[in-house]
Every structure is written in C-alpha cells, then in structure tokens.
Amino acid sequence: MHKRSFLALLPATTASVFLSTAFAQTxxxxxxxxxxxxxxxxxxxxxxxxHGDIPNLDMGAMTMVFRVRDPALLKEMKAxxxxxxxxxxxxxxxxxxxxxVAH
Numbered sequence: 001m002h003k004r005s006f007l008a009l010l011p012a013t014t015a016s017v018f019l020s021t022a023f024a025q026t027x028x029x030x031x032x033x034x035x036x037x038x039x040x041x042x043x044x045x046x047x048x049x050x051h052g053d054i055p056n057l058d059m060g061a062m063t064m065v066f067r068v069r070d071p072a073l074l075k076e077m078k079a080x081x082x083x084x085x086x087x088x089x090x091x092x093x094x095x096x097x098x099x100x101v102a103h
Contacts, residue, residue: 030086037081045071073099
C-alpha cells in the first residue's frame, strides 16, 4: 500500500483553502498580553513575568520565565513594572517578542 500525504487526499480546492488558512494564521498579529515583571536577568536575556492568558500559545495565566527576542527590551525594565507584551514559540523556547511598560 502506498502512503499518501494528507493533502494528496483532499480535492485541490480544499487543499488550497487549507494551506492558505494555515499560512494566514502565522501572519496574524500576536495578541497583546498584560503582565507584571517579577525578575529581570539581563545577562541571560530572560525575564520572569506574571501574566494573563496568552491565546496564541494556548497558555493560561501564570508566572514564568521567558527568553527575550532582543535583550535591549530589558534595558528599562524592573521588578514590579506593569507591562504589555507579545510572546511566541521561537526555536522551541517561549520568547517575548515585544515588551512595553503599561501606562
């Protein structure tokens, strides 16, 4: 028996819609999440945040350590700061993509 890919079993129109939907989801803007800085580790490029739900990661509210995409994001951050941030999985690590102090 020959193995076929999942897409090979779909009619061409369905496969096209499936692929365009799958790729469109990756281009969607990341949701802005509210959080509070608990700890900053600039030397390691990491930040500990107590945060609300992160829908794009299917993650509930909790406190955890994130890697930051750009260590410069940590420059003005300190424990206790209320922040807005975006996060996504990058190379298998939870990564803060943007980070701003909430006003």
